[in-house]
Amino acid sequence: QTVVTQEPSLTVSPGGTVTLTCTSGTGPVTSGFFPTWFQQKPGQAPVTLIYSTANKHSWTPARFSGSLLGGKAALTLSGAQPEDEADYYCLGYSGGAWVFGGGTKLFVL
């Protein structure tokens, strides 16, 4: 099974910019990995922010964007808000299965 790796934790200052990344153990992440990003706050179900690399839902705040960066999937948060402190999970499709990354705990401090 493919291993998907994310930074365990990151810290961003309020108003700052941070990029979370998602790496596949099988090689460079491409659009065929269909990178998808979720936000989860304590005690709540995850919320889908980005699907298929860079597509946003109607409920996705404009400050979040998705991309491919240097062989990785990336989630960039520009203008961090205190309410963005949460766990972020990457998901991708590889080898006929969907695989989650281990998640990144994002602190806004």
Added chain:
Amino acid sequence: QVQLVQSGAEVKSPGASVKVSCTASGHTFTDDYIHWVRQTPGQGLDWMGLISPRGGGTTYAHKFQGRITLTGDMSTNTLYMELSGLNSDDTAVYYCVKEGRSQTWDYWGQGTLVTVSS
């Protein structure tokens, strides 16, 4: 507004089976999939498998093959996840998630806590 509403919390004994339901409102299934994802206490998300509600086709994660069965009843717009041979490691919150066309993961159920305890 699409909503996925899951059944309530369950407490099961080791070796038992559990069946969790996920009922969709505000949506008619066409080219969608429903995925099942679990989260053990304090841990990350784990993909369990998917079902095509309209066609009934399923794909299971290797980790759960032999223990998981995904089914659906389109007359009630309800999907089911049954997990057998429960042990304490299966104590987790189980979620259903909808995937629409073009790998559009969107709506999540509220989650169902399954506790396995003797």
